Amino acid sequence: MDVLLISLIAGAVGVVLGVLLSLVFRAVGRRRQVIEEDPDEGLPAGMDEVLAALPSAAIVIDSDGEVIKASTAAYALGLVDGPAFASPQLQETVARVADRRIYEDVNFVIKHDANEYSRRFLHAGVAPLGKGYVLVLCDDETEFHRVEAVRRDFVANVSHELKTPIGAISLLAEAVTDYSDDPEAVHRFGGKIQKESTRLVHLVQEIIDLSQVQDNEGLESSAVIEVSDVVEEAIDRARTNAESKNITMNVALSPDLRVEGSFDLLAKAVRNLVDNAVNYSSAHTEVGISTERRGNSVALVVTDHGIGMSSKETDRIFERFYRVDKARSRNTGGTGLGLSIVKHIIAKHGGKIKVWSRPGEGSTFTVLLPLAHEDRRHDSEASSEVVAGG
Template sequence: MLIGVIAGLIGLSFGMFGVLAFRVSEQQRHIVDVDVEDPSLPEGAAEVLAVLGRAFVVVDAIDGVVRASPAAYAYGLVRGHTVVHQQLLELTAKVRRDGVVLEKQLELPRGPLGQGTIIVQVRAAVITEEYILLLADDRTEFTRTEEVRNDFVANVSHELKTPVGAISLLAEALESSADDPEAVKRFAKRMHKESTRLAALVQDIIELSRLQGANVAQQSRPVDINTVVSEAVDRSQLPAESKNIQLVVGGHAAAMVYGDQDLLVTALRNLIDNAIRYSPENTKVGVGIRVKDGLVAVSVTDQGDGLSAEDQERVFERFYRVDAARSRQTGGTGLGLSIVKHVISNHGGEVTLWSQPGQGSTFTIRLPEMEGQDDGDASDAGKPVAHTSSRDPRPQRRDAAGVHEQGATA
């Protein structure tokens, strides 16, 4: 029986390798399975699964999860001991009924909030009379590359023309004003400003390109949300001090999330920098942390002019600027919020916005809290908790500092 099980596993894995071998990274090759022992699983099968180097789930006759890899949890295929998605359950039911090997590409929500999606190539087969094996490969980047590339190249080409053209004109003006020291100084200052803007734009383009090529599920680790907030606030101190803006951190949550710490810090810093950029001098920017219903929420509140309903619909689009002229003056590239949304979606979370003209704005990111913190069960360390979220009540008042209360304090 064991020989048949192993042969079935190896045959199934080679079938998947033949289609998707070029997608296997070194990180994927070192994935090991979650230590969930089940005495009814055939002896030796666990060892074979461990060397497959793929995201996998083994389910029993009632679709209960017998064994799953960390990548299966990171992809959002499994929560606790349950297969999450109906499409996967339908696939296992058909395999169980017909006794055939099936392969299908599915687009599934990454987390309980359903804002980000992952495209996976799933192969399912019977390995014993009782068990079915699901093998999954992340195809998100592969299937979206062409669409993203075409759109991105068009936008980048347009955005780069403005600062490059300005620098070219300023260089000509500088050359023709060699005998006028004041004009040289003025043009040099403007050229420096445009070059700084160009550098910021290029950096954001590089960052966004890196995000689009990153596989968060393969780079995820337990992350302390307080560390993320602390690092993001520290990195935003200089722009805040330049406008005499006080960064106020409210709340402290003993909460962990599963993800890439550097990317999460980048996303939160972008929100804080955006709040600083559009806040008047001598005001405050609030950063709040709280945990509710298995979701970790971090909110950033400013005291700026607020956004209209129309702008709120488009503010997360790449290169969209509410006020293009002001954005150029403040150094905005139009990519910061797009980067935020991309990072948080890849982590199975969501980013929302509350704003009213004249009352400032509150951006809130929500991420699934990592399961297994209270009981210290290391085997559950990589499993996001499956909870649904309810939106925060919209704030109708400000505290004494004039900062919206939504998410500003724990």
């Protein structure tokens, strides 16, 4: 009898628990159905798909001012920090648009750490959306600002560099006029005018060269080039200057190293490197020029025992118009554009350039250029034959 009673009680409890659990699951199911059917009441249908397809970073904010949707691009730019914005300026603009229900533009800057290069210049359009929502479309204009800054800096530098020889020519021309009855003075001033004119022509040509190589377009024409031919051409051009300073040029060129590209451009780059090595070296020293193969690259190394540079200077050495020794550059006719031209030429050929230097000990410039595809293919085929034969 006791066993039967216990069984009845247990059964009743089981039925009650079953009914309660059923009611709970049904309630949860209804709640889930409501959420799935209408997650964002008032938003247009297909909003997630639209945000994903937009080229701009997109964010949707609800009536409480919290982020409820954001595209991958918005997270990539660091615009969103949980339910809030990373930019107080953008947050304030969103609040105004939510209150007034009118469109606004805003330009702002996001900086994620102390590094100046982490700054991003952004532009956002903020508009009311649906019932109480706000839509933000944001574009990254960092590259535009960088290019504009470079352009302004370049124009300012060019103006300054042109002003010096033009001003000198003007003054010298006045002097020639004033001393027109003195043949010796006219001859002396005429020589200086010729020197400044040559400097001006050289500067203009370097500006033209830089403008031609710094674009993002590929080479107009490309051929397989013997690296030794390029280097020897540069050495021949620099030999007279080196001999006038009693500088010994130590040359060690590995044979049969070929790259693809423009002979004229590569010759210009190597010539600039060798000329710099000679110009910045003291008399009775040595300049080394060597080539070798490193994997699938050709390495060109130019070493001098000149004045050298500090790490601060090497960080800026490839900037336009930057000079380590301004007085020496003026005396040698340097424009400060040579190494910038070299950098762009090497990059245009798919290569890299790096520099090691120490004050008082000299500098070493190393250029790495991709080996010609044909030579890489032959090496690959030879390796396959060795493996197959083995």
